[in-house]
Every structure is written in C-alpha cells, then in structure tokens.
Amino acid sequence: MARFITELKRTHTCGQLTKADEGTEVVLYGWVNNRRDHGGAVFIDLRDREGVTQVVFEEDVRPEVHDLAGQLRLEYCVGVRGKVVSRGGNANPKLKTGEIEVHASELEIFNRSEPAPFQIEDKIDTAEEKRLQYRYLDLRRAPLQKTLMTRARVNHLTRNYFTDQGFLELETPFMVKYTPGGARNFLVPSRLNAGKFYALAESPQLFKQLYMIAGFDKYFQIVRCFRDEDLRLDRQPEFTQIDVERSFVTQDDIFETIEGLVCTLWKEVLGVEIPRPFQRMNFDESMARYGNDKPDLRFGMEHVLLTDLVRAHDGGGVPLLKEAVDAKGIVKGMVVPASANLSRTEVDKLEELVRGMGSKGLARAKVAEGGEWTQSPFAKTITPELRLALTAACGAKPGDLLLFQFGKESVVHTVMANLRLHLGKKLGLIPEYGSGGTWRFLWVVNPPLFEYDEEAKQWAAAHHAFTRPHDDCLQYLESDPGKVDCYRYDCVLNGFEIGGGSIRLHDPAVQARVFKAMGISDEEARAKFGFLLDALKMGAPPHGGIALGMDRLVMLLTGAESLRDVVAWPKTQKGTDLMTGAPGDVDAKQLRDLSVKSTAEPVKEPR
C-alpha cells in the first residue's frame, strides 16, 4: 500500500469533485464531519475548508479498510484514497458534491479526536464563551471558514488595488511614544530605560503624515492598531485598519480613491455594483435627522428638531419643555407610524431602555382623529397651538405615536439615535443581509473642528489637532471657535462608521492658531508634538488621508453580527483571551527587570 502524505499527495479538495470526475482515482484529506455506519457499509462525510464529500467504505471491497472505517468518529483527521463514483438516484442535492461519492480503497487515521466540547456544525447554539475557549474548533465551522477566506480576499484585493495605483505599502512602528489625547494607550515598560514606557500605536497617524513629508506621496498599509478602551459588539482592543495617506490632494480625491476600493471589494466579493459617487451629508444635518454621525439610511423614522418651535411657544404650557429650552437644551421628536401598533407595555419597555441611556423618561403622545393627543403626560397642559404645531412639524397623522426627548443636547441625540435603531430593528424596517439594495454608503462631512469640553471649560479638538479648518472659517478661530468647520470626513455604511479621515493641517501658522484656540501653549505643544511641528516647517506638502476599519468591512461583507465573528482570535468584553488566558501573571523577576511594581490587590481565588 502506498503511504499517505509522502507518496499519496492530495489530488482534490472536498468541495471540488463533480460528475465530470467520475472514474478518477483521488486522494482526499480532511476531518470526519459525520458518519453513518450501516454495518456492511460506512458512510463518512469528509470535510475540509472547501466543502464536504461523501466517502463510502464497503465490507466486501476491502474488509480491513472497512474495519478501520468502523472506528472513525467525529473530527478524526484522515486521508482517503478511492475512486469517484456517480451516486445515480441517490444524489444529495443539498451538497455541492452530492452527485458523486468516493469509494474508498485506502484509509489512514492521522489523528483521533476526543469528543469535541461542541459539535462542529454550520448552525450552532453553543455559548460564545465555550466557542472562544476552543476557538480552533469553532474556526473549523464552515461559516467562520468562509468569513476568514473572505477576509484573506479583502487583504489581497486591497493590496492589488493600491499597488496598481502606485501606492507604496510602508510599515510604521507599533511601539511608539505616548502622545496625550485620543484613545487610551496600552503601555509597554522599557527594560533598558527604567521607568519609561512605550505606547502601542492606536493608529499610524503621525508616521503616515511624516511619510508624506518625506516624499512618499501615496502610502497605504493594512495595519494592526491598539486601543485600551471599553469594548463593544463592533470594537476590539486590537483591530486592523486599511490606512491611507496622499499628498497634493483634496477631500474629493480621497473620496475617489476610497470609493474605488470599496466598490472593487463589493464587486469582487459580493458581485454587487455600488453606485458612485456616494451620497454626502453635512455633520449637522446627520445629527439633526439621525442623532449621530453614522446614520443607518436603510430606513426612515427620522428625528425632527423641535427646539425653536417649543421656544417660540415658550414651552406651550408644559413646564418640563420650558425648562429644557430655557436651559439651552434641545427638543426632538420622532413618529412611530400607526402601522407599528405598539402596545402600552411595549412603549413602557422603550422607556426603560432610554432610562438606561441617561434619559429621564420617554414622553409620548398618540395622535387622535382631529389632532387631539391621548396617552400623553402633556395632553392636559399643552396649549392647542403648540400641540398642533408639533404634530404638524413631525408630520404625524391620526393613529401615529409621537415620541419626544428633551434636555441636554448630547443625551437627547444619543437616546433618540438608539431609539430609532431599536425601533427600526423591532419593526422590521431594516432589510436582511443579502436581500439586495441594502448598501447605503454615505460620506458625513464638514463637522466642527472643536467641541466644548464642559469639565475643562475649554475648546478641544473634536477629532485631532491636525485637521485642516475650512479656509472661510479661519476668521473665527479666535472669536468663535465653535463656528469653525473642518475637512474631516467619515465613511458610513448601514449605520457603521467604516472609515474616517481628514485633510491635514500643513501650515504651521494656522497650526499655531489652532493650538492657541485649544489653550495649548507653545511649550506644551512642543513637548507633545515637537517632532511633527518641526517636520511641518520643513516643506510639508498639503496632504490628507483616511483609515478604514478592515474588520468592520469584513463584518458587513459577510453579514456577521459581531466583530468577534470576523476576527480569528478575538478578545472578550473584558479584553481577555479565553483560550490562552491572556492577560496573565508574570513573575516577580520579570517585573523587577522592568522596574515595574503592581499596586493591584491580589485576586481572591475561589476555593
């Protein structure tokens, strides 16, 4: 008998064989996906990353091979040699290779498998905790195999796209100097410099700008970034960005580059043509209509800003509304169509939801025939004039339900944005993945450069301090910083921010004014960003760029519901790796070498 692996090389994958291969002698390698032992004949579904092929072991052909096949169990790793035979009337239409099967003449068990902690199936109910603990088994499942293969394809397509257009793939350091502002950094103690720390790069931002200054005018990188912030469904502590920077460009040039990439990905991976150019929306408009800067445009239920109306009616007899506008808060409303037919209990549940997000409550009103409000805390006190004006402004018809939020601007926006998304999902307004026409790309543009930090009583960079203000706003830098818009842009898809970037500030004089507006002294600026400020004075070209969240792109391309489903080895919500146990303890000597001492209380071990 010939030997597997050394002599018998794999001839086909398990997703490959068809009727056309009938009569061919083949060698397959893979895992036992399922077995059906009929005594005289053993059926095995053999699985590799390409698919599943049925293998048959018959008693009267090779008794010793049949006997060995009888020992096979789920997830055994095996090699099989045999002949491709048509299944005739026994074809399985559910299987890509269902028209044929392999009649085995040789079998080798490379490795047996203990019973797996969960069964390796496409659809699985096993708790994610258990799946993450045995991630290498979870990754054997077809949906995750497919996702990671898509991910590899995205990497490949991205490299080709940029390389073909003359971009250089250049690397940047992960271990960098800590710079304040922005995301919290992971820190790495320096053994050779006691008491000093590297930071893990939260993005290649400054280095890619320095590449521009160095003259590498078209740069890209598929790069890991690290942020020590609290995690979410769509946030991991280490994640991958498609990072891009160009010199001598406008915002529109960046948009063209990125739209080209995204359209290539959607065409090649999904076969979908995305219309260009992408829709654009001003930041202010997005906040007003959707409550955030990453609106999901796949459904309506837009917000209506009612602040001016309420102020014009001086609260309309409702003390809470008057208080809100008097305190410089805002008022927003939203219409839930009559067809939604929400019960009293369901609306109470919504109220619970918004309380969890910092809201004091959920004011509501059901519009009756004739414009009366019912089921509303405002119904008795509100003036008819304001009531009719609000109903009209929201475009509500009899039977519709009005929902209101009022008070502090940021809370109202957040609560209303989440309420809209929640209702969109609950009422089935969001088309399912793959149903077509569901890719709503959007550029959110022209946000303010600064936002006011209430605690510090100080204007601060809304994104980062190196974003270029609009030229026609420069006059307000000193007098009214809140009025300064900038060349910052976010690429949004179906409610996810898939990328963000800006045209950078390359003019040292304007840079100095921006720092001044933020109350950053020359010395402070020098201490924090000295090397970049120096570089900007050395013939820095006009430049700008963007970073796309690669994991999120793959998530959207594959219809995955969580970032953890598109990252091979993800962390839990507390940033731990359930498989390896990271982060772990280190011994006292290691800490001494690093001049590091932990102040953490020893963890009480449960006994």
Place this chain on the structure above:
RNA sequence: GGGGUGUUAGUUAAGUCGGUUAUAACGCCGGCCUGUCACGCCGGAGGCCAGGGGUUCGAGUCCCCUACACCCCGCCA
C-alpha cells in the same frame, strides 16, 4: 464608573406554588444493520444545578455577595 441580561449532564435546553429519584434532544460507550446523508433500532454511562453565604422542616427554585460571559451608556482625538 453606571444600567441591564444570563450561568442546570460534553453541548443545547425543560424544570409548575419551595417538596422527597433533576428531565429531554444531540454527542459519548456497547450491540445490530449495505444506500444513508439530521440514517435507523436495542441497551448503557454521564450532574457539587457557576462559587460562597442566608431564609426555611426542606432550596435548582426565594434573598444577598462574588466570579465569568453578553448587551448598552460613559469612553473610543
């Protein structure tokens, strides 16, 4: 830092008003079976009900604490 949900055989779940031996399916072990593909049939093993404390004659079930996981707010230039 805050709010919420959950934790019962290897896995997924059921478990009534607090009541005496904690069920089922799949998987696992043994046996039978040549056309199955969610194969079938017969038999079997498998549990500190997350951990700790309390209430009670009696706790999987009620209360408190802790751990872990998940979702959200804050945070994420």
